Amino acid sequence: MESIINIKGNVVYPITLDPGVWIFDDRKVDLKTYFQKENVETDELAEYTKSVSKHWEREIMEGAVFPPTLKTEKIYEKQKVLTGTFGIPLKPFLTNAHINDDAKSVTFVTKDEHFTISIEDAYHVILGFSIDGKPLREDGPVHIYFGDGSNVNSPIKHLKEIIVS
Numbered sequence: 001m002e003s004i005i006n007i008k009g010n011v012v013y014p015i016t017l018d019p020g021v022w023i024f025d026d027r028k029v030d031l032k033t034y035f036q037k038e039n040v041e042t043d044e045l046a047e048y049t050k051s052v053s054k055h056w057e058r059e060i061m062e063g064a065v066f067p068p069t070l071k072t073e074k075i076y077e078k079q080k081v082l083t084g085t086f087g088i089p090l091k092p093f094l095t096n097a098h099i100n101d102d103a104k105s106v107t108f109v110t111k112d113e114h115f116t117i118s119i120e121d122a123y124h125v126i127l128g129f130s131i132d133g134k135p136l137r138e139d140g141p142v143h144i145y146f147g148d149g150s151n152v153n154s155p156i157k158h159l160k161e162i163i164v165s
Contacts, residue, residue, distance in 0.1 A: 012098035034151035111158035
């Protein structure tokens, strides 16, 4: 399959990535706004706890019935998913692959070239997987954006695999 990307090499667990399912992933980011603001790493558990707490407070105060504003929010979120431009951070996938301690770099293999960056820089890479609600079939399956946004207007395309070395 052309839409599958492997993370392999100097890792404990080689991983297969399928960008087709990332649209449902809560870790996705809006690429139209992501590089325009300062990205502060957040504690995912703390954010989740705040979100759940807010939901429970709302449910206690208003009951389990969804008020019209909540229904409108759901419609808006659904529309955003269908028309949005999204990416996902590479860091959680590299973390799940358990990079070995002696690894020093990450190589991205594309259709035409290979390029290598440090593991620290790879942790900040964003993999773009959707433009205007459509998957990247022509030049994908993903586009590679550096964490500093330096290539936001000319991302690296045609990614085939990721090799940790």
